Amino acid sequence: xxxxxxxxxxxxxxxxxxxxxxxxAIPEGKVAGLVGPNGAGKSTLLRLAAGISRATTGEVRVLGxxxxxxxxxxxxxxxxxxxxxxxxxxxRVEELLKYGQHLNRQWYPxxxxxxxxxxxxxxxxxxxxxxxxxxAQVALALCLGKQPxxxxxxxxxxxxxxxxxxxxFGALMDTVADRGTTVFLSSHILSELEPVCxxxxxxxxxxxxxxxxxxxxxxxxxxLVGPREQAAPEGGTVIxxxxxxxQTTLVVRDLAHRSVGWQEIEPTLEEIVLxxxxxxx
Amino acid sequence: xAHESMIRFRVDDGSGLPxxxxxxxxxxxxxxxGFLRPGDQLPTxxxxxxxxxxxxxxxxxxxxxxxxxxxxxxxxxxxxFVVGTLGGPTPVAQGSLRQAMERWVRSARQAxxxxxxMQAILKAALHKVEEEG
Numbered sequence: 001x002x003x004x005x006x007x008x009x010x011x012x013x014x015x016x017x018x019x020x021x022x023x024x025a026i027p028e029g030k031v032a033g034l035v036g037p038n039g040a041g042k043s044t045l046l047r048l049a050a051g052i053s054r055a056t057t058g059e060v061r062v063l064g065x066x067x068x069x070x071x072x073x074x075x076x077x078x079x080x081x082x083x084x085x086x087x088x089x090x091x092r093v094e095e096l097l098k099y100g101q102h103l104n105r106q107w108y109p110x111x112x113x114x115x116x117x118x119x120x121x122x123x124x125x126x127x128x129x130x131x132x133x134x135x136a137q138v139a140l141a142l143c144l145g146k147q148p149x150x151x152x153x154x155x156x157x158x159x160x161x162x163x164x165x166x167x168x169f170g171a172l173m174d175t176v177a178d179r180g181t182t183v184f185l186s187s188h189i190l191s192e193l194e195p196v197c198x199x200x201x202x203x204x205x206x207x208x209x210x211x212x213x214x215x216x217x218x219x220x221x222x223x224l225v226g227p228r229e230q231a232a233p234e235g236g237t238v239i240x241x242x243x244x245x246x247q248t249t250l251v252v253r254d255l256a257h258r259s260v261g262w263q264e265i266e267p268t269l270e271e272i273v274l275x276x277x278x279x280x281x
Numbered sequence: 282x283a284h285e286s287m288i289r290f291r292v293d294d295g296s297g298l299p300x301x302x303x304x305x306x307x308x309x310x311x312x313x314x315g316f317l318r319p320g321d322q323l324p325t326x327x328x329x330x331x332x333x334x335x336x337x338x339x340x341x342x343x344x345x346x347x348x349x350x351x352x353x354x355x356x357x358x359x360x361x362f363v364v365g366t367l368g369g370p371t372p373v374a375q376g377s378l379r380q381a382m383e384r385w386v387r388s389a390r391q392a393x394x395x396x397x398x399m400q401a402i403l404k405a406a407l408h409k410v411e412e413e414g
Contacts, residue, residue: 031336165334166334167334170330170332172334173330173335173336173337174331177326177327177337194294195294195300195334195339196334197336198336198339268297
């Protein structure tokens with residue numbers, strides 16, 4: 001089954017499109033990264049998937065069901081973490097957990113509690129007194145308390161130091177290994193997503209530039225270096241072209257056969273993503 | 282997770298090697314050096330992902346490849362265990378080779394050679410011996 005599917009999804013703001021022509025699908029059990037520069041539409045997409053805002057065009061389906069905004073009772077199988085982590089700052093952590101229990105039809109108190117205990121987050125402390133890393137852990141614990149099948153996380157590691165980020169992602173990957181939870185998480189830093197993601201959605205300028213399994217993306221792209229006046233090879237889609245002196249460097253998708261006169265290089269994921277982001281500018 | 286792991290994995294983002302390859306190399310190297318021996322248990326997938334924050338499928342893939350190489354064996358419900366050994370000198374013989382190497386490195390450093398210079402000499406020596414057959 002598909003964990004998340006967008007078909008021609010779009011969201012129009014008064015002055016411009018926040019997201020448009022957006023179609024992709026994430027299979028169940030994937031850890032999918034949503035990567036793109038600030039303002040590309042990442043939060044808009046996640047809010048649409050979470051049923052927090054209403055689509056202007058198309059639809060988004062989550063775990064086989066069409067998302068309807070403000071659906072009564074919410075989506076017990078979906079956990080959404082907002083970028084702002086909007087929690088009551090003066091509450092104690094244990095009070096926030098109780099609050100989560102009241103707000104959710106489906107709630108497993110032990111899950112959230114064990115998560116915080118393992119990460120040594122003091123539950124008697126007030127939220128505002130915690131470190132940024134611990135605050136992120138509490139926010140995620142509140143998402144995990146309902147044992148969702150799909151987690152939508154908007155910049156979960158933003159402003160975390162490397163140790164806190166590894167702890168957060170380590171605990172998250174443990175949940176994925178244990179329960180097979182599908183995760184869709186955003187970041188504008190690819191290197192942060194690369195170790196944890198096996199699926200990627202590249203968003204730029206309000207449009208999806210590419211989506212797919214990271215291994216397939218790596219296998220489908222090549223960098224070609226050759227003389228500048230040479231015509232691009234046939235049987236492939238040129239994503240980006242960069243000229244320097246007498247040389248041309250191409251990023252090509254679905255190269256059909258070996259190209260004579262070009263040096264072929266296997267690109268890193270970062271090189272591929274950058275090529276698509278430049279196209280979207 | 283009360284017990285101590287038999288191997289602690291590292292992930293080097295800048296190495297350019299896919300992470301599953303890095304895990305495979307680290308297990309092979311530990312077996313080669315005698316740090317991992319037949320019967321030893323590799324950390325569970327959950328332990329690895331929690332420690333180094335990587336996708337669980339990456340660990341599954343590395344363990345599967347190591348199994349195909351005949352170095353480890355997964356036992357249902359128990360875990361993954363080292364079953365194979367790698368050819369080459371015994372750990373004891375390796376120890377004395379390494380000591381000899383360390384003596385050489387010390388004298389090279391005293392002679393004013395840096396790492397790059399030492400590697401150049403090692404490469405040249407390997408080349409020469411190979412040519413001799």
